[in-house]
Structures are given as C-alpha cells and as structure tokens.
Amino acid sequence: MNAAPVLVRLPDQGNEPVRNMLARVESVATVAPGYCRITVASPGIASVRAGQFCMLGSVDWREGRERMLPRPMAVHEHDRGNGTLGFVCKLVGDGTRQLANLTPGDRIRLIGPLGHGFDLRGEGPVLLLGRGVGTFSLGLVPSQVPAGRPVTVLLSARDSARLLGVDHFERLGCTVLTVTDQDGTSSVPAVADLLQARFGAASRPGLVLSCGSRRLMDLGFGLARSWGARMQTSVEANMACGLGYCHGCASPVGSEDVEAPLVCVDGPVFELRPSGTTNTGEEDAEHEHTVAVG
Template sequence: MTTAVRAVRDHVTPLPATGADGPAPTWHHAEVLEHRPEADRYQYLRLHAPTIARTAAAGQFVMLTAARHRERGPVLPRPMAIYRRDAEAGTIEVVYGVVGDGTRKLTTFTAGEAMLVVGPLGRGFAVPADTERVLLVGRGIGTCSLTTVAQDLAGTATGVVAVASGRTPEAVIGAEFYRDCGAEQVLTVTDAEGTSGVEHLRRLLTSTLDEAPPRRILTCGSDRLAWLCGELADRWDAEVQVSLEAHMACGLGYCHGCATGTRSGPEESPLICKDGPVFRLEGTR
C-alpha cells in the first residue's frame, strides 16, 4: 500500500507583493512559426507574439485558444507555461502534453496559421539578484514552468542546479536547454532507470549540494518532489516556490474556477491564475 501524498495546493501562500504591477496581459492572433512532435507525447510550438515575448517574466503562462476563427469550439482556452521567449525575435515557445480534446485540437495548427494567445499571465518566480544559487526541480511537463528561470539567470552571478525528471529518458524535458543556459549541474532522473524516486533523489541532492546549498528551491510537476523540496529547504534553511497547475476557464481571475483550496478566514482561496501560479510552499516542517 502506498502512502498518500499531501496535496501541495493546500499548503501554499501567495508570494509577498513587490509593490509593482506586473506586465499587463495582451492578446495576439499569433502566427504559428513552427509546430511539431517533441519527444514522448509532447508537442513543440513556436509563436510570433512580440508583446508577450518582450514582457513575460519567468514562470508566467499564456492561454491558447484551440478554436480557429469562426469555429464554435473547443470554447475554453488552455493554460500553457512559457518554455522560452525571445524578445528580439518576438517569439515565445511552448511545450505541451496532448491529454484531451482541446490539446488534440491544438496539434492541428500548422505553420502560417493564426492562433489566439492571451498573456503574459499570473505571478512568476521571485529570485532576488543577490541569490547565490537556485535549485530547479521539475517533473515531466512541469519542467516547462522552470526553464525561463534558467534563461533569465544565464550569464549572471546566480548559479543554477537543475533536476529534470520523467518516466523515460525520452520523456525528460529541458535538460539540454538548461545546459545551453549555462547551468552548473543538470541531473536527469527517470522512472525507467530507477533514479527518480524520492529516496534516491534525496541522497543525490544532499551529497551534491550540502556543502554549498541553494537558498531558493523552485519546483513544478510533482507533489512528491515538492515535499522533498520542502524537506531539503528545512535542511538548508531555504525557501521553496512551487508553480501549480490547474484547469482554467479564463486565466485572468474572472471565473474563480482555479482556487487553490486554502482559505484564510472568510476570504476566498488564492487563485492559481491571478495569485499564482507560483506560490510559497508552507508547512514543510
């Protein structure tokens, strides 16, 4: 019998307000520049969306509409992490899993078509400039929420250690991207190789980082790995920021359909789209 894992979304709080508004979301009828299968069961999508590419912060997301102009459905857009953005070229890249009717419809868009995109949305990761080292821990498609952190830290004084986890080597996302961004270490672990379990990863990370631990740990894609990050944060006196995934109808905070489940008195639970998707993980001790 397996032990149930506490739901991470029940143990998060919004990051402290910075006192500055984030970039205002906008919309593009974005030209599809490239769209192809990517490893395992994923799809790679590159879009021309200059405003989003220029303003998106690390960890923010976009809403992609799968219906073409004048089509009746699918009605609801799909939230997707921004995997990479290029402000100079005006492009954003998305890697997504095909899991239902909406994402299957997304796969039918080809180069030259226009796709309705809204973004950048949500509150991203907060990594102060004086942070000496960060640890990024991603599982499967959740890694796509972390890659823009490595992109922003490339060439800075902040060191990056990254864990990319997947079911098989073919399902691991982001490892080469992390290396291209100059990460100090990139650790790939998989179920197929028996290296992705919590106990193994705990031993690997403590032996690797105990002498020079990170002060911020950023994670997405697995509750089990998030709680491991919490244990390591206690060991290293670090902070954990977790990006949560959720079904959304609007991505703007209007529908209130993506509440985290946590409550503070009579107030509504924080919304993943507006107060997140990045939160601080609490209750790790």
C-alpha cells in the same frame, strides 16, 4: 522538519500588461512522445517573468469562430530578438490535440502574460526540480537568474524517452541531473541522497523551485528548510479563463469568510513556508493557505 507547508502569495512584481491577440503560429514540433512545442509570434510583449503563463486557443477562420476554450500554457521560451514565445503542451484531450495540429501561418488566440512568476531575488545557487510538462514552467528561470548564481536542474520522468528539457537547460549553461522511474533513480530517498551529496555546506542552494510533482515539491521543501533556503512552487490547475473571473481554479481550501487562493491570479507560483510561520510580517496571514497540489 515535519511541519506541513503552506502556500503564501508572492508580492506583486510589476508584471507586463496582459495582451489579448491573434498570434501567428511560427512552428509546431514533437519534443517527446505525447508532447509538442508551439512557437508563436508575440509582437508587443516586451517581457515575461519566469513562471508566468498564457491562455492559448485555436481559431477556425473558415467558420469564423474559435474552436475551443483557451488552455493555460506556461511560457517556456521568450525570444525578444525574434519576438516569439514558446510553449510545450502535453496531449491529453481534443483541445491540446487541436493545438498540436496547427501549422505555420495559422492564427492562435493568445492572452497573456498572466499570473505571478518566480521571485528570483536573493543570493546563492538555485535548484530547479521538474517532472513532466511541469518542467516547462521552469524554462525561463536560468535566463532570468542574476549573474553569478549557478543553476542546477533535476529532471524526473518515467523513462529516458520522456525526460523533457535536457537540451534546453544545458544550452542555458545549467548543470542537469536526470532521474527516471525506469532505472529506480527517481524514488524520493534516491533523489534526496543525490542532492545532499551534490550540495556541500559551502554550495547549498539559496532558492529551490519546483513544478510537476508533489513528491519533488515535498522533498524540495524539506531540503530547503535544512539548507535555510527559500522554496517556491508552481501549482498546476485546470482553468477556464485564466484571469480570475470564473473562480474555477480556486484551491479547495479557504473557509466561509476567506476564499481559497486562485491559481491564475494569486499564483501559479507560491512560496512554501511551514504552517504558522511568516517572514514578511502581519500581511502574510491574509495570503497563507494550506497546500493543495495534485
């Protein structure tokens, strides 16, 4: 139970071609203190896999230039009928605040969809573990899980005002569990007890997914092993290009002969397995890397 997890690249899934466009901003709204939702028109993007992301950057039409380098944002919602994509960003600096100050009708640089999303194949219930803005990397999962697989979502935050995504996941028919630092329910022992009590022998998840918290990732990994379930995590990283050209998001592992995985193109979603084990053969040795998550 104490084997260290390693990141394993997921197989290619036949992703949608990457688009580079100036997209129209449809709406911008505050969803919690320090967080905003941006909805943009995305003509031509037919499908986005849960866990994929786009690079977003604001554009100054008056000066004829782009105001900032694009920022990586997980796709939280995809409305095919209306042709829109939804993103939620945490306001941490000038770049994200520029995005939050956009208004309907503004144009935004959009590059995507990018990266490897979650591999949702398999059987049994699905458990999602999310905290903070990482919650939104899981936003498309419930609508893409095959029918008949119930989805339970555990959302963690500092306090109830910062619990993100509750309405979204409830609207998609998920069972939502919430824990906070404020009331003491978010500690690892408390969450472990909650999840072990919830899932009996006949209803154990077959797939566990996480994003936004190293503690939740480690807990999910241990529970997944005890349940015989697969575990995948979405790794958060600063990115300059999102396309693999700059190599700025390489995990600090690798060696002189083998480069560390790039979060943008090898991830952001990876499978977690115990170090030294494989499930799919010799090819795994090329894609196995020590976990480097904040």
